[in-house]
Amino acid sequence: MFLLSLTKRWWASITILLFFCTLDAHSWGFAAHRYINESAVYALPSPLREFFEYHRSTLKERAVAADQRRSWDPLEASCHFMDMDRWNDSERWTLPLHWDSAVQCYTEKHLRSRGILPWHAPQVYRRLVWAFEQGNHGLILRTAADLGHYLADAHVPLHLCSNYNGQNSGQHGLHALLESRIPEYLGDTMVQTLRRAEIVKHPARQIWQIMNDAYLHLESVFDCECLCRSEVPLDLHYAPFRRGNRLLRQESIPFVQCYHRCLGGLMGRQLAASVAHVADWWLSAWVEAGQPLLRSPWGPDARVLEDNNQEDNNQEDTDVGWKGAGDDDHSP
Ligand SMILES: [Zn+2]
Numbered sequence: 001m002f003l004l005s006l007t008k009r010w011w012a013s014i015t016i017l018l019f020f021c022t023l024d025a026h027s028w029g030f031a032a033h034r035y036i037n038e039s040a041v042y043a044l045p046s047p048l049r050e051f052f053e054y055h056r057s058t059l060k061e062r063a064v065a066a067d068q069r070r071s072w073d074p075l076e077a078s079c080h081f082m083d084m085d086r087w088n089d090s091e092r093w094t095l096p097l098h099w100d101s102a103v104q105c106y107t108e109k110h111l112r113s114r115g116i117l118p119w120h121a122p123q124v125y126r127r128l129v130w131a132f133e134q135g136n137h138g139l140i141l142r143t144a145a146d147l148g149h150y151l152a153d154a155h156v157p158l159h160l161c162s163n164y165n166g167q168n169s170g171q172h173g174l175h176a177l178l179e180s181r182i183p184e185y186l187g188d189t190m191v192q193t194l195r196r197a198e199i200v201k202h203p204a205r206q207i208w209q210i211m212n213d214a215y216l217h218l219e220s221v222f223d224c225e226c227l228c229r230s231e232v233p234l235d236l237h238y239a240p241f242r243r244g245n246r247l248l249r250q251e252s253i254p255f256v257q258c259y260h261r262c263l264g265g266l267m268g269r270q271l272a273a274s275v276a277h278v279a280d281w282w283l284s285a286w287v288e289a290g291q292p293l294l295r296s297p298w299g300p301d302a303r304v305l306e307d308n309n310q311e312d313n314n315q316e317d318t319d320v321g322w323k324g325a326g327d328d329d330h331s332p
Contacts, residue, residue, distance in 0.1 A: 029180030030064045035190060036274045037063040037148040043197045043279035048286050051294040055141050062145035075112070080153050082115035083162040084215050097204050099123060117159065118211060121150040122204040125281055132289030140294075144282055151281060152274040154210045157218045171225050177251050177259065178221060182267040185256045191272045197279035199287060210277060217266055224262035232258050 038060040041052045052059060069076045084092060096102040099119040102111055111119070124147045131139040158164045158175050166174030183190055200206050229237070232255050239252040251259075260267070286292070 029176070029183055030067070032179065032183040032190070032271065033063040033067075033149055033152055034060045035183070036152045036271065036278060037145055039191055039194065039275045040148060040197075040278035040282065043194050043276060044283055045197065047294070048283060052144070052282070055137075058141050059145050059148070062142060063149055065142070066146050066149040078112040078116050079120040079150065080115070080117060081159040081164065082117045082211065083160070083164075084211065085161045085163075086114050097208075115159075117150060117154055118204075118207045121147065121154060121207045124150060125203045125285055128282070128285040129288045132286050132292055135292055135294070137294070144285075147281055147285075148278040151207075151210070151278050154207055155214050155270040155274045155277075157214045157221045160211055160215045161218055163222075166222070166225065169222060171222065173251075174221070174225055177225065177256070178267060181251050181256045182260055182263075183271065185253065185260060186268055186271075190268060191275050192268075193272070195276055197276070197283040200277075200280050200284040203281060203284065206277075210273070214270065217263075220263060220266070224259055227262055228255055228258040 038056055041049060041056050041059065044052055066076065066080070070080075087095065095118075096105055099116075102119055124143060128140065128143045128147055131143050153159045156179060158178055163169055164175060166172050232252075236252055236254050238249045238255075240247050241250055242248070
């Protein structure tokens with residue numbers, strides 16, 4: 001009894017001191033994004049692997065650039081998600097496969113309000129093909145890093161529904177639990193096997209496949225959190241951790257263990273699938289561009305190249321050449 005009241009008092013006092021950790025919604029944790037981009041390098045065949053490996057730190061660093069852009073680019077946020085639950089079944093299966101057709105049918109404003117991830121990722125892929133064709137190393141690295149980010153986001157069930165942080169079901173903070181705490185808990189064992197990259201025949205179709213597969217797990221993402229809330233004793237739900245000068249709280253190891261177990265290792269599999277698909281899309285873009293030689297210049301770091309190419313890139317970014325898209329419609 002004494003112990004119980006002591007625990008309660010400790011918890012009450014600690015909750016006064018602690019701030020709630022509000023991590024970025026609509027995103028894998030930064031560490032997971034960096035891990036995915038860096039790991040994907042090693043699934044590539046030679047000679048693409050050598051080029052990417054040389055610039056590994058740039059790909060890793062820039063893995064979160066897409067999330068950072070959201071703070072100043074109002075169009076960026078909608079590129080990271082799609083609220084599939086806001087489209088009814090018949091709409092979802094007949095949504096146009098390509099952006100121009102989708103805009104014609106629904107208007108850009110309407111599409112962006114529900115997220116445009118399945119259209120944006122293939123556009124970034126086209127841009128990567130174009131960057132390879134141009135032999136622009138800075139643009140290749142920036143675009144490859146962004147592509148890795150968007151593809152990884154497509155594997156996360158919470159990026160595919162409007163209740164993306166559990167805010168509509170009394171499960172606020174679910175996003176960070178799923179995307180940051182589980183990868184942190186898994187640590188270096190996040191991905192245990194690495195398959196060789198494969199050619200993707202139709203990226204615009206595959207992104208839908210990836211998202212549909214992830215969407216199937218949405219129910220268990222919510223249900224397991226509820227189950228662990230009741231299964232793990234209340235005073236073991238959270239633990240303090242320090243970030244800079246602040247003491248914050250996050251889900252405890254026992255709680256994360258319970259959640260991970262209940263999900264049947266889902267997030268480990270999604271991380272592994274993200275790594276594999278990122279490597280697949282990088283390789284496919286390079287092959288589609290005609291497998292250009294990327295040997296030279298090897299010396300300076302990519303950031304120097306980026307600075308040199310910045311002026312050109314600004315123009316390239318607005319060039320419609322890389323956007324090529326057909327008009328066939330999405331079908332299951
Ligand atoms: Zn994101």
